[in-house]
Amino acid sequence: MKKFINDPSAVVTEALTGMAAAHPSLRVDVEQRIVYRARPKGAGKVALVSGGGSGHEPMHGGFVGAGMLDAACAGEVFTSPVPDQILAATKEVDNGAGVLHIVKNYTGDVMNFEMAAELAAADGVEVATVVTADDVAVQDSTYTAGRRGVGVTVLLEKIVGAAAESGADLTSITALAQRVSDGGRSMGVALTSGTVPAAGQPTFDLPEDQMEVGIGIHGEPGRRREPLAPAHEVAQMLVEPILDDADFTQGETIAFLNGMGATPEIELYLMYGEVAKILTDQGVTVARTLVGSYMTSLDMAGCSLTLLTADDELLRWWDAPVNTPGLRWGQ
Amino acid sequence: MKKFINDPSAVVTEALTGMAAAHPSLRVDVEQRIVYRARPKGAGKVALVSGGGSGHEPMHGGFVGAGMLDAACAGEVFTSPVPDQILAATKEVDNGAGVLHIVKNYTGDVMNFEMAAELAAADGVEVATVVTADDVAVQDSTYTAGRRGVGVTVLLEKIVGAAAESGADLTSITALAQRVSDGGRSMGVALTSGTVPAAGQPTFDLPEDQMEVGIGIHGEPGRRREPLAPAHEVAQMLVEPILDDADFTQGETIAFLNGMGATPEIELYLMYGEVAKILTDQGVTVARTLVGSYMTSLDMAGCSLTLLTADDELLRWWDAPVNTPGLRWGQ
């Protein structure tokens, strides 16, 4: 295992320590593993809390700041945070207008946020929850755990964060969040496995000439293994299942090509070029683009594509100023 | 070789195509491999042109935009651009106030920019040049090629870009650039070798328990090989030679911890935490911090540390608004 770490069990705490040192705009409770804004949002506004396992940086801690999250809870690597953290963060950021929990659809995340929401409600904090589940690699079914929440989570935190900053109430914020969640679809592919520090070796072996198609963000194997293919074929494998699952030819789309942690920008741009070509051919109008490593899977080489249906309102929230370590524009 | 590419010889062109698709704020001449701002800077202002081999993204193309570069020339992977490109870019962005070439100290880069500058001068464009050479791993000497230009280049492009935006003239811009170049020191370490697409295999073999200390940004082996060490020891190997080479205890410092392409943010933050601890112990006051992968070496896992002495003027330019794909803040 080749990583810049000390003790594998201290990785999360030590990374948060570095994050705190690097970003005066954040207040990091290293003990409880919660990232807050140094300057909390004004009173009377809905607060957004997210979190999840570590290893996905900049998500979620890097998305704390004006126009996005109010707090992020960091779990162990690939392990959702515990209810205590989520409860503490929720109570801390509540401005009296209620708190939205943004949860990615994984059994552990859902259960831990659920327990925290129950405890927060018992303490008199109004909590609503949105669960993202945009990964088309997994078939949706009421008998299973359902789809994984992946790339749309980043877009949702940006869009809903802007709306919350504007002072919208919890009901409309929750409805907006659900609308974003419903409108997003993602698909991912991995060229290498990541290595969980505590495990010390790659989660799976992937021969030099193979790739995993339909992966999530926890270093897990994907839905199927395929021979390594040129970028233009991989682009097809990303776009096709998304367009098969939902219609993106009506209205406009936000396209998000995400790196999994060990894929450099030159490859991401090249891949986005291939994706953009196919989208144009398929009649998808891309109104906004995000290319970069925003939701990673430790040191996995790979990428995922997320498409989100966007109307004028969504685009307005997307364009609104954001000032976080991970996403920053406008003022 | 596991990469999102098609034909290895088309990597640069195809990545530029994707970049153009992703960023309406850029105008990309894919043919000539030059990245321009879509909206050129106002007349009468000094223009900044940089460039170098590809494989270092977001540097330099990702630093084109308001507050930073006017144009960036992309060479083949790890191969400096040719004079034709640099000349074309220089003539295109000249506003009559002259052009500063920002060149990293590599034989190829220096010679190609030199030839372009001669040709531009012959065409009546006033060109000044700053050559960055901040890598303390290489001993400086008039008999050798000198030190490599690494991390300080990013900081220089930001700082000098802000000054150029303010309308300062070429003489003062060049002096400022030289001052930044002189005040920066860097040191890098690699955990894995990158793979040049055209070569098809890693540039060097690095056993699982070894690392390369004193690397540059071209996937080359470093000054020495060391047993893999925990992050706090690696931090020491980065900080020590820098502080041995220059005094950073007077005044303030900008600290830049850079990822080499395949190192995820969680490790960079952890490493920065270790670096920050040592800097504090050594009496270095960090006024500003940048942590992220801004000057990469394809898919190399590793990082580099850059320290830059900064007075109030430099910090003011550093804080000034910048709006590029790679660096963005203020407005």
Add this chain to the structure above:
Amino acid sequence: MADAWDVPLLTQWLTGFRDAVDQAGEELTALDSAIGDADHGSNMQRGLAAAVSAVTDAPPADCGAFFKTVGMSLVSNVGGASGPLYGTLFLRMGTVAGTAETLAIQLFGECLQAGLDGLVQRGKAQAGDKTMVDAMLPAVRAYDEVAADGGPMVSALTAAAQAAAQGRDGTTPMEAKKGRASYLGERSVGHQDPGATSMTLLFETAAKVFA
């Protein structure tokens, strides 16, 4: 030897479970690497270390307090799926155990049933979904059968441990419907479930306490 649990014996059980999970840590993580995210071993190790600390730092007054302390430790220290699941299991056992200072074969059976109900309520997994439920459900049934015949405890727990192990082995050919393994679809077939594996250790170490 007594034929009922008390706080010292429960502590012995917990310590034994922690040791067994420590020993099996790499195996659990390897199983979770194949069909999950390579953390079940470290998750359980972290949680059980905290639980053992909690009950040794401030020994609980009764069996209910013991289970609640363990449950809260797991909920507060594990995270992921196994934290709330194992946590709820122990919390519910604690509710049934109440202030009892000993748990004889009948009452302990009721605790187990409550724990299983809590686990199922929390995770909504059914038998055959390839989860820890596939080890616990048959274990509780086997325990109940022996308990209905009057025991002794060691027989009931041994039967439970054997049934758990069988249930665990039975997860291998299953296609996962719940938890991370479900994302793999058919590719989850042929791998043993990590949660069912740790659950089996829970019953095996229980049986050893009375052996």
Add this chain to the structure above:
Amino acid sequence: MADAWDVPLLTQWLTGFRDAVDQAGEELTALDSAIGDADHGSNMQRGLAAAVSAVTDAPPADCGAFFKTVGMSLVSNVGGASGPLYGTLFLRMGTVAGTAETLAIQLFGECLQAGLDGLVQRGKAQAGDKTMVDAMLPAVRAYDEVAADGGPMVSALTAAAQAAAQGRDGTTPMEAKKGRASYLGERSVGHQDPGATSMTLLFETAAKVFA
């Protein structure tokens, strides 16, 4: 056979050089991987493909035009260190060759000397710095010696090629002082210089034209 270069023979030389570099492409890149950045093979291949296209698409009128076309092609298509270096070498040869339609042994020697001077001026490398100069310098000296004795061309070029090869081999024990390899310091010792290797191919293919 004629004992002087003309445009067709120069074209044959260039094509031969391109083929040799294509053949040795992987070796050149491997050498550059050890002490550089793994691109000397692809750099030279790209540049020579462009140069060959240029002189075949529009055959130059004279030897000077030939060298200038080659030099410009290399400068405009290679980049890196070898682009300006090889480019300058050929451009300077072109200046001396001027409008000559043939280059006999004497004039060709002057061309080589000018090329070498340009290379050294551009790169500022001295003998012993572990660069392509370490192959070209002895090659030009050896050529001159035979030329001073009146030739023939094949002997002068063969001597040059042998001296280049010797110079190339001599780079192995050197510690690099110029170019990327210099960053490696002592670690550059024990590796053959890629630029000296391609330069040797240049002289070897020249000799073959008259063989």
